[in-house]
Amino acid sequence: MNSNVFRMPARRSAALAAAAALVAGPVVLAAPAQATGGAGASGGKGKAGAVVLRTGLDVSLLDKSVQVPLRAALNEVQAPADADRTALTVELDGVDQGKPFTVLRADVATARATVDEEKAEGYANIAHAKVHVPGLPLLSLIEVKEVTSKAVCAAGAKPVAESNLLGAVTVLGKKVTLSAGGPTRVEVPGVGEVTLDLSQTRTTSRTAAATALELRVAVNPLKLNVADVQGTVTLAEATCEAPAAPVKQEQPAPEKEGVVPQTAGEPVAENLAETGGSSTTPYLAGGAVLLLAVGGGSLVLVRARGRS
Structure with a gap:
């Protein structure tokens, strides 16, 4: 009995984590572009x-x-x-x-x-x-x-x-x-x-x-x-x-299409509409709710058997 009671919260946590992952979807962090050139000023006089x-x-x-x-x-x-x-x-x-x-x-x-x-x-x-x-x-x-x-x-x-x-x-x-x-x-x-x-x-x-x-x-x-x-x-x-030739500053690299930078600590759910949530999101959310319901039903059955 005790073993069944301690295992179920672990299963429930796994189900919640899976649901959260399905709702959030994959997040790719784009590294900021860096210029390798200098400031463009002349480095020496002639x-x-x-x-x-x-x-x-x-x-x-x-x-x-x-x-x-x-x-x-x-x-x-x-x-x-x-x-x-x-x-x-x-x-x-x-x-x-x-x-x-x-x-x-x-x-x-x-x-x-x-x-x-x-x-x-x-x-x-x-x-x-x-x-x-x-x-x-x-x-x-x-x-x-x-x-x-x-x-x-x-x-x-x-x-x-x-x-x-x-x-x-x-x-x-x-x-x-x-x-x-x-x-x-x-x-x-x-x-x-x-x-x-x-x-x-x-x-x-x-x-x-x-x-x-x-x-x-x-x-x-x-x-x-x-x-x-x-x-x-x-x-x-x-x-x-000769005076030193000016160093040309490189332009930042363009971001890849569909990849959105995201700062650390920023809530994922708040930016779903802006960060590319697809048309399958409602179905994923429904699947998560179903998983939660199944988990809850399993918990009721286990408790009922324990009473009997």
């Missing part, structure tokens, strides 16, 4: 630079008893801030018997560097220019008609670097033809020699650099040791580094 002339020369005077480093830059500019310079000469003191010495003189000498959110650009141009070094007051180290360099780095695009040389080039009084395939060497007996590299460009995924002319200089006029000049001279150099 840079740009340009210079018309740069020297890295060591000058030895009076049988190398006096050594003077000749470090000069004409119209050197850097950006993020826009910069533009157009000075036409650069002079140094103390390397020509104490008098000012003109390293470069040009009709046009422009350097420009600009940066914004979309691109960075460096530009250098020089025209009708003459470069001199100590010990050669009447003979130009190099004369050029026009050279330009340009470096453009746009966000998300391949950087571009280019240099152009227009017109004749004269080195130590000799007209020369330069080749982009390799260095050109010019030697003048009793004066010295100059090796020239034409139109050097370099690019990476975000940077670019262009140099119109680079000269390696070794000059000692008549080997008198009045002015022994060694080093490099660079004409028309431009560089840039």
Whole structure:
């Protein structure tokens, strides 16, 4: 008797659970869509630079008893801030018997560097220019008609670097033809020699650099040791580094048809009409009631038998 009394509540609980499951139907929780991209803001700023002339020369005077480093830059500019310079000469003191010495003189000498959110650009141009070094007051180290360099780095695009040389080039009084395939060497007996590299460009995924002319200089006029000049001279150099490309934010994934998100703890029965209860729901509910009735009738029979 006691065993029958304790078993029936368990059966009744099972019947109630089955009915509840039939009425509620299956519930599928849809995971919220997540974006894998960033906030869309630029992750870095660009840079740009340009210079018309740069020297890295060591000058030895009076049988190398006096050594003077000749470090000069004409119209050197850097950006993020826009910069533009157009000075036409650069002079140094103390390397020509104490008098000012003109390293470069040009009709046009422009350097420009600009940066914004979309691109960075460096530009250098020089025209009708003459470069001199100590010990050669009447003979130009190099004369050029026009050279330009340009470096453009746009966000998300391949950087571009280019240099152009227009017109004749004269080195130590000799007209020369330069080749982009390799260095050109010019030697003048009793004066010295100059090796020239034409139109050097370099690019990476975000940077670019262009140099119109680079000269390696070794000059000692008549080997008198009045002015022994060694080093490099660079004409028309431009560089840039691209701003970081904006990161595009991904759109949320569309929800699958017939699958409705449901928050934890939300009553299932209250949302039946909104969450897709089908036309079979009344039949399922009727089946649940029938199960409950059968369970109740079984309980009455068991109690009646117990009394008998």
